[in-house]
Amino acid sequence: MATTGQFITCKAAVAWEANKPLVIEDVQVAPPQAGEVRIKILFTALCHTDAYTWSGKDPEGLFPCILGHEAAGIVESVGEGVTEVQPGDHVIPCYQAECKECKFCRSGKTNLCGKVRAATGVGVMMSDRKSRFSINGTPIYHFMGTSTFSQYTVVHDVSVAKIDPVAPLEKVCLLGCGVPTGLGAVWNTAKVESGSIVAVFGLGTVGLAVAEGAKAAGASRIIGIDIDSKKFDVAKNFGVTEFVNPKDHEKPIQQVLVDLTDGGVDYSFECIGNVSVMRAALECCHKGWGTSVIVGVAASGQEISTRPFQLVTGRVWKGTAFGGFKSRSQVPWLVEKYMKKEIKVDEYITHNLTLGEINEAFDLMHEGGCLRCVLATHV
Numbered sequence: 001m002a003t004t005g006q007f008i009t010c011k012a013a014v015a016w017e018a019n020k021p022l023v024i025e026d027v028q029v030a031p032p033q034a035g036e037v038r039i040k041i042l043f044t045a046l047c048h049t050d051a052y053t054w055s056g057k058d059p060e061g062l063f064p065c066i067l068g069h070e071a072a073g074i075v076e077s078v079g080e081g082v083t084e085v086q087p088g089d090h091v092i093p094c095y096q097a098e099c100k101e102c103k104f105c106r107s108g109k110t111n112l113c114g115k116v117r118a119a120t121g122v123g124v125m126m127s128d129r130k131s132r133f134s135i136n137g138t139p140i141y142h143f144m145g146t147s148t149f150s151q152y153t154v155v156h157d158v159s160v161a162k163i164d165p166v167a168p169l170e171k172v173c174l175l176g177c178g179v180p181t182g183l184g185a186v187w188n189t190a191k192v193e194s195g196s197i198v199a200v201f202g203l204g205t206v207g208l209a210v211a212e213g214a215k216a217a218g219a220s221r222i223i224g225i226d227i228d229s230k231k232f233d234v235a236k237n238f239g240v241t242e243f244v245n246p247k248d249h250e251k252p253i254q255q256v257l258v259d260l261t262d263g264g265v266d267y268s269f270e271c272i273g274n275v276s277v278m279r280a281a282l283e284c285c286h287k288g289w290g291t292s293v294i295v296g297v298a299a300s301g302q303e304i305s306t307r308p309f310q311l312v313t314g315r316v317w318k319g320t321a322f323g324g325f326k327s328r329s330q331v332p333w334l335v336e337k338y339m340k341k342e343i344k345v346d347e348y349i350t351h352n353l354t355l356g357e358i359n360e361a362f363d364l365m366h367e368g369g370c371l372r373c374v375l376a377t378h379v
Contacts, residue, residue: 011150012066013066018054039155042073042169046358046361047069050067051362068143071176072170084157085160093145093159095322096113096325097120146176170374171346172335172345181320182207182323189324198265200223201269203225208238223240238347244257269295275305278292282310348371
């Protein structure tokens with residue numbers, strides 16, 4: 001492409017400081033160095049993790065930065081040594097890298113990858129510990145190794161999943177975070193069996209994806225828990241069979257669920273990031289075998305607690321990141337499942353806006369009626 005090896009000036013939504021509106025700026029995007037890929041981002045969705053860092057509560061949050069981590073685009077150019085993708089490939093950038101070589105990747109026990117985390121955690125690229133974004137010479141930090149609220153971004157090659165070019169990018173961008181996180185929490189982390197009773201705390205995108213995954217796994221009852229009763233009608237479409245609003249009960253929610261299920265659920269999933277709800281999610285599990293999976297990200301410094309007896313008597317407490325999916329290997333498989341209509345994606349998209357409307361998009365996300373808002377970046 002004509003831009004190969006050149007700086008590209010493009011539009012990006014910059015977070016100059018915590019809690020201040022994002023500003024559409026002209027950003028200079030440097031060419032990719034060795035082991036890096038420059039991507040033309042066509043569609044990006046908003047996720048609560050973006051809002052969490054923007055709020056200033058994220059200990060790794062750095063400003064100024066370009067947020068965004070759920071997106072899809074086309075490779076514009078690649079750096080030296082990059083062999084698995086080439087210009088023109090359709091890709092999904094993945095905040096959860098997969099190098100296939102590090103101790104984590106070789107373990108066969110986790111989808112976490114250690115290769116570039118030391119750089120992505122501090123907003124820079126691995127090769128020179130610098131940013132590829134700048135405005136008039138001022139460096140702008142990367143975010144989660146993806147920074148998709150930009151018309152162009154530079155990512156590590158181990159963070160790029162090459163997908164079927166026929167897949168609609170305005171839909172499959174969601175497979176970069178929320179939907180796989182929910183599905184994988186059920187299929188990979190909990191390994192829910194047919195006939196199980198499942199409780200899902202928080203019926204946003206991730207919670208609904210958990211419900212969808214549980215339905216596919218053959219769960220007999222899928223109990224959705226949320227303080228917004230308006231969510232139940234939508235949740236039914238994703239597999240939720242019963243709805244409980246904690247506000248309707250005087251008893252603690254864990255006791256309500258234990259009473260509803262003859263001793264507790266087989267599996268529970270906390271999809272909010274609230275440590276008191278995490279405790280309730282564990283304590284609503286059945287004695288002897290119940291498993292609770294923490295999916296939501298709690299604020300910095302928060303701690304979880306329960307009585308040790310809860311675990312001594314057979315409950316299991318575990319967590320998941322990106323649903324346990326290995327990004328480069330399995331995101332293309334998820335895209336295939338979507339193309340075969342085996343998983344939902346379109347149904348999570350409630351709003352479509354443009355990059356220039358990003359602040360309104362965040363307002364929508366916080367209002368509760370929005371699941372995923374997809375932004376077109378090149379309109």
